[in-house]
Amino acid sequence: MADQSWKEVKFRVGDTDLQVITGGTGKPLLVLHGELGFPGWLKWNAALAQKRTLCIPLHPGFGKTPMADWIMDVRDLAAFYSRFVREQKLGPVDVIGFSLGGYIAAEMAVANAAQFKKMVLVGAAGLKPPTGEIMDLFTLTARSFLNKNVVDTQGDEFKKLFGGEQTPEQYEAWEDARAETARIAWRPYLYTQSMAHLLANVADLPTLLVWGKQDAVVPLAAGQLYQQKIAGSKLVTLDCGHMPEVEKPDDFIREVTNFLG
Amino acid sequence: MHIMFFTERAYHDYPEDEIFKRRSFFGLPNTFLDRDKGAQVLNQYLDEKIYCDELGFDGVMLNEHHGTPFCMGAVMNVEASVLAKATKRVKIVLLGNPTPIVGNPLRLAEELAMIDMISGGRLVPGFIRGAGSEQLFMNANPAYNREYFDEAHDFILAAWTKPGPFRWEGKHFHYRFVNPWVLPVQKPHPPIWIPGLISPETVQWTAAHKYPYVALATMLKPTLQLFDMYGKLAAAQGYQAGPENFGYLQPVFCADTDEKAEELGKGFMFGGGFSHFAKPEWMFPPGYNSKEATKRLASQAANPNLPGHGGLDHDPETDAEVQALKKALYDGYPDWQKQRQIITGSPKTMIKKLRYIFEVLRPGIFSFWLDGPYSQKDRHRCVELLGKEVLPALKEFGVEMKLTSPFEMKPGTRTLSGSGYEAVGDSSRLEA
Numbered sequence: 001m002a003d004q005s006w007k008e009v010k011f012r013v014g015d016t017d018l019q020v021i022t023g024g025t026g027k028p029l030l031v032l033h034g035e036l037g038f039p040g041w042l043k044w045n046a047a048l049a050q051k052r053t054l055c056i057p058l059h060p061g062f063g064k065t066p067m068a069d070w071i072m073d074v075r076d077l078a079a080f081y082s083r084f085v086r087e088q089k090l091g092p093v094d095v096i097g098f099s100l101g102g103y104i105a106a107e108m109a110v111a112n113a114a115q116f117k118k119m120v121l122v123g124a125a126g127l128k129p130p131t132g133e134i135m136d137l138f139t140l141t142a143r144s145f146l147n148k149n150v151v152d153t154q155g156d157e158f159k160k161l162f163g164g165e166q167t168p169e170q171y172e173a174w175e176d177a178r179a180e181t182a183r184i185a186w187r188p189y190l191y192t193q194s195m196a197h198l199l200a201n202v203a204d205l206p207t208l209l210v211w212g213k214q215d216a217v218v219p220l221a222a223g224q225l226y227q228q229k230i231a232g233s234k235l236v237t238l239d240c241g242h243m244p245e246v247e248k249p250d251d252f253i254r255e256v257t258n259f260l261g
Numbered sequence: 262m263h264i265m266f267f268t269e270r271a272y273h274d275y276p277e278d279e280i281f282k283r284r285s286f287f288g289l290p291n292t293f294l295d296r297d298k299g300a301q302v303l304n305q306y307l308d309e310k311i312y313c314d315e316l317g318f319d320g321v322m323l324n325e326h327h328g329t330p331f332c333m334g335a336v337m338n339v340e341a342s343v344l345a346k347a348t349k350r351v352k353i354v355l356l357g358n359p360t361p362i363v364g365n366p367l368r369l370a371e372e373l374a375m376i377d378m379i380s381g382g383r384l385v386p387g388f389i390r391g392a393g394s395e396q397l398f399m400n401a402n403p404a405y406n407r408e409y410f411d412e413a414h415d416f417i418l419a420a421w422t423k424p425g426p427f428r429w430e431g432k433h434f435h436y437r438f439v440n441p442w443v444l445p446v447q448k449p450h451p452p453i454w455i456p457g458l459i460s461p462e463t464v465q466w467t468a469a470h471k472y473p474y475v476a477l478a479t480m481l482k483p484t485l486q487l488f489d490m491y492g493k494l495a496a497a498q499g500y501q502a503g504p505e506n507f508g509y510l511q512p513v514f515c516a517d518t519d520e521k522a523e524e525l526g527k528g529f530m531f532g533g534g535f536s537h538f539a540k541p542e543w544m545f546p547p548g549y550n551s552k553e554a555t556k557r558l559a560s561q562a563a564n565p566n567l568p569g570h571g572g573l574d575h576d577p578e579t580d581a582e583v584q585a586l587k588k589a590l591y592d593g594y595p596d597w598q599k600q601r602q603i604i605t606g607s608p609k610t611m612i613k614k615l616r617y618i619f620e621v622l623r624p625g626i627f628s629f630w631l632d633g634p635y636s637q638k639d640r641h642r643c644v645e646l647l648g649k650e651v652l653p654a655l656k657e658f659g660v661e662m663k664l665t666s667p668f669e670m671k672p673g674t675r676t677l678s679g680s681g682y683e684a685v686g687d688s689s690r691l692e693a
Contacts, residue, residue, distance in 0.1 A: 139397060141542045172552075179548030183404035 019064040021056040024049025031056040032101030037177040043249040061180030078107035096120040110198035125190035132219035142174035149242040199229035207233035208259040217242035262659025263666035265320035265628035266313045270306040272330040273634035280532030286331040287394040287539035316648025320352035328398040345380035356456040357387030360413035362399035370420035377445035394539035404548025421450040468494035471673030475508030496682035501675040504664040508626030526605035528633025608650035625666045
């Protein structure tokens, strides 16, 4: 990328290396990526990086950060990131999590809401949807799963990210991400049974929930349940699928910027 | 030489196009199953195995698959239990129990012990990782497949050989009171054989445990390469591999004449055969394969008998596409024969063709594989010819070529010569 405004930095968390993408200026914003890995520096990243230093850890086992054998479920991964936040003296930090990343953020919040200042969950997994089911990415190829993430596969940002022929590097990165997501979130699939009960711990944390009205991956009903369970949270729905940040970047940037301030 | 008979126990009573439409046996809705017909064929398959015992086969081989008409043997231990009592002398060879998806190795240790007890020590329990689609069917985390396999194996051996009661606190399995009151009559435990398709990791693991490795109808050249890998690993461990360390499964159809056998042998390709076992994304769920195995599979893309290589990268959308896919598959029958993915012939021809395979691979274990939507009459005749005419000739080859079975020589006990590792198979005999 000619005008690359971000860099990759190696941190150490306990006995594990952690690769982190950082870019921007200002107060830190912890960004937790989804089940297919960090997709790239998008329009929303650039917009938020005007006033925030984005800190995007690449999940262990997703290719660049080595797999940590002891991390066996999403709660373990959340605890790992809590250690990272504590040791890097980031907290209380604003956090934004996408899909699996939203699930990780929610697990971190129920364990210790005080480590966050504000939380944004985007199409977050983590709860068993009261109606519908979380789409099973493990029975699909990465490419067909991605195509079901959006309403319009011909949108600018989506095409830029995932259009054209699949490269071997892309394939390998997706396979790494899928394998690690399977390892930590296979059963129950992408949710924790106790999450709905534990969300009471998050009552005082300002929380914005962003969902696509046509989200085919994590049903909107899950977003509505998050809103019910997190007192004071706000649910914003956009006219798109599971990736509002990709399909509706302008609306997404506006909502998130207004919330984070 | 140990010679066995194997069939997948397929259910065929549905329109073949349903498989081509999906490019997959796995996932065919079970509304296509007529339960009464299913019950009938399951019994026929059991009768066939009992007939093999009478014909003098050394072993009958069973496997299991889930959620597919490709194989109705969903719980092979149930069939093995019936055969334990209903047969007299044949070895009951299970290749194999899919430990990662069974999920409860203590229960499995008990089931297998009972089969060995009831059969009077005729059990050969093998273990497998289970097909990718079966990780989905049984909801077994594919990313832990290899770890489940390793730990379940170690646990089962402990359950059979370590005095109980004892406690097991493993990574994936936990038991507070291991003390089974059924134990195999074969001491210290029954001989274990491991079947495999192409994964080098399985070959490495099998050689390390000195277990025979049974190649499941893979092409001759890569099979020899894997046997060679096994042999070298064995040598590194200080033992010389012999025919007793290797087995081979060969699809066949035998009839009274070459013409009839060739015509009927096409039935092996029903629905696309093994190439349509399941879609690639179901065969290789995330984390199931190592990176090395994935690369190796990619290099096998030309093998028509490997899953996920059915010729189309998407489900056919029109009937014309279904028919084109089907035609392309059946037009490939001469190639399947040429590559020995299916061998057909009268007994005389069959013996000649199989001799070549014996000369190349030099296996101590061999199994016929019969599958296809045949009439009971044709099927029965095939088994009869294999048992009465082909089997005796192959047994003679076994003696002539010194193809020692694991029952004649314990795998892993052959001494390494001073000059080091000697290949068991004969790659110089491979046709170009």
